[in-house]
Amino acid sequence: MTETQTAAVEARGITKRFGPTVALNDAGIVITPGETHALVGRNGAGKSTLVSILTGLQRPDLGEVLFAGEPAPPLTDRDAWRRRVACVYQKSTIIPALTVAENLFINRQTEKGPINWRALRSRARDLLEQYGVDVDADLLAGDLSVEERQLVEIARALSFGARFIILDEPTAQLDGPAISRLFDRMRDLREQGVTMMFISHHLEEVYEVCQSVTVFRDARHILTSTVADLPHNELVKAMTGEENAAYESRARERDDEARVVLSASGLRLKDRYEDVDLAVRSGEIVGLAGSGSSGKVGLAETLVGLRRADGGDVTVNGSAVRPGDVTAALKAGLGFVPQDRHHQGFVPLLSIAENATMPIAHKLGRFGAISAALRRARAQTMIEELDIKTTGPEQPVGDLSGGNAQKVVLARALSDNPAALVVINPTAGVDVKAKQSLLGAVEDATARGTGVLLVSDELDDLRICDRVLVMFHGRVVKDVPRGWSDNDLVAAMEGIDS
Template sequence: MGAEDRPAVAAEGIVKRYGPTVALDGARLTVRAGEAHALVGRNGAGKSTLVSVLTGMERPDSGTVTFGAEPAPGWGDTAAWQRRVACVYQKSMTVPELTVAENLYLNRFRGERTIRWRALRAQARGLLAEYGVDVDPAARIKDLGVEQRQFVEIARALSFGARLIILDEPTARLDAGGIDRLFGKLRALRAQGVAFLFISHHLQEVYELCDTVTVFRDARHVLTAPVTGLAKNELVAAMTGEEPGAARVVRGSARTPGEPVLRTEGLALEGQFAPLDLTVRAGEVVGLAGATASGNTAIGEALAGLRAPGGGRITVRGRPVRTGSVPHAIDAGIGYVPEDRHREGLIPGRSVAENATLTVADQLGPMGTVLPARTREFAGRMIASLDIKTTGPGQPVSGLSGGNQQKVVIARALAREPAVLVAVRPTNGVDVKSKDALLGVVRQVADGGSGALIVSDELDDLRVCDRVLAVFHGRVIAEFGSGWSDRELVAAMEGVGDGPAGAGTGPARGATGAAPVRKRVGTAEATNQSDGTEGTAP
């Protein structure tokens, strides 16, 4: 086999365990030199773990990795790994305060007493020009756009000698023009023999850019096939394990929804989501389904006051809400469960009672005081109603299991008896039993006369919903009533939907660059507007 015929990377029989969890179970992947190879799969499929193995960040329990038919470098030999492979992550790994040139040559001058800055910038300019990157070496990274930062990271990786670049959701924060320019750059580099492993939730982009696609599901390799000739419904079926036409029962409510408790009109945030008209009614659980970078999380954060939208309005039970203000969102009746309970949801050093009552401190004593006895009493009621497993209100929240910590976060959100609960990936990082309990709480909120909005890409989260809206590149492109199938919903979330109504969603790049789509599935209908117009799928 000639050098040009050797694979850029080949992984065989990779097994990786984290305690009782099997993250990779005999996984395999081969990427040829000069190839654009897609790796796709639902959350938890094993993609991120494989990337960690391929980049030397994790040591597999068993299996082999070779680059160009040579064994992978030894564990901990960072320089040797950098000469073979690099990963450009969705979140930039550059240092914002340093210049382009400094980032390109970071950690390459160890042991040298002086650095000739003019020569360094000239060297950086030549390196960037070699790979067609038009960026000023003296510019600070923080002043560059997302697209330019990605090009700098790719150039840095190639400068070490790596001929395999892993791109983790590279288009997540790019507009339509940026995506086209990125794809053009990747095609040019492929002509030089550089191979790319492309990880994306946007399957339409897989068809636009890649030669081959590999599917992982439940930590295992499921499929490797040429993109040409692979039908989109077959690709989605491989990801979900569900054949076309197989419906799953959604655990929605049989009750007729009441009056609107939450409504948005033309709500928009530049670069995140397009003008959105959304209604959640009393007694209803609505899902916003979308991949991590779809814009659905930004919608949830805007509703909670964490982001200030550029336009539109929010009303709760008919009363306007001041946007961009968390206190006003809480006072208006919006309860919020953030995605990351550790970073945004809890104060680890504080007790269960203190965490659960953060939003009702004004109700725990006269004239702004907080009475410990009243705090414990209030928290005790929340512990009982949500069945939080704890030794008592005074137990540090850090001592609870993940599921019970999440219940404390929900308790805080419900403490003021909100009109609507907005929960972002509410079962993230908890076990199956805890998931059922948490989703049961959300269902109870709606059954009690409030409304609930679940923002998630986890299908199990969405089964509790009465309606599910699929969000892709900042737009609602489909709405599903009860009886949706995994395949239909995943296809819509990935931007390749062709559900039973025959309304193809097609690619919808950027938060402002695609025509709105209406799609009927079952008895539901969804509309996402831009500039006052609507699009209706045939």
């Protein structure tokens, strides 16, 4: 930004406290018009608090926010805020039961009398066409893919007149091709003069799509730099305070004679996968890799009973499990970390203790009554083992950062010492330190004899696996032993392996 250029967005000297917790301490950010500016930092660094202040949902205790050099409007003037800034959150704000058109214009009907539905749908189609969103305005939003929901939210934000958009972990639930399409759309918007703040834990994405980056750590602003001038190791050091935060997997010897704790035979599900056989042994970590259309998530969800296969058998710890029965799978000795922690992983209003001990609640008391002391003690042990950053076992999980909430989900999955564990994208949307804790906990479980099926889009996650099963178009096409190269594994995932 030149000396005479006014910042599109500026936050100065922002301090925000929640009780004894200092969420932001004299922090700030300056974003140049028309740039894509990354905001990175560990969970708990203050990113979410800054977003809430930049979108007018929270008032800072100290400091000020300016848009194009002008002070931010009063918090009560929501229309003024919508004209200045919009946020596409990791957790979608689209209402599934409404159509795309209804979502685009919800709470915006200005005419008196009945709604003119034909005119509303026509305006929605024009808006979608204007911003290049190839979605039917009459579709129910619940039938859209994650990628399509995000594009609808971006179009809705721009329709208010906002030229500054915050993208909060937009790639967390997208596969490779969808991420590429999102980045192309972001570049198109930037050429149209839209300014963006991009929040991500994937540092390679920062280097691919952003021009500048700001780092927060421990509620403070650490640095702001052009991306081209900041080496990867310096960015990691700024985020963590350490030179290298990469997780190093532990040396482990495979026991090919260990008992099979999770198996599938001839498993098939129309339009998802077919003729899948697999076996996971005690003390083994088996990876499951593939593109978003490979069928890997559908297969994992079938193994735990979230989906019902059209044919084939699933065995957990030696016992055949009834298809489509989650309860039966859990009783047989299966632990599960779902892909969508927000909707399937925890109950946000319940405490850490209540969430983490759900599978073992019947063991924490007598005659059907749960001992609060036993539950609290067990939860405290889990908090210490997984390094969950919290005020205590009674804190609601909804108040935790994403990485710490994911640790609670994993703690619950491991609470009954399962024979087998299925985890789907366990490190999506969490920082490098949380990744270390989560992957370390998975390896700890393996050391205790648990067999793990690890489904992930992250190559770094898959490095802890003893072998990786690669799926392509619904079939397991390769069993890759430990020691693979990135190029070889990605080639197999994309179907170009020889």
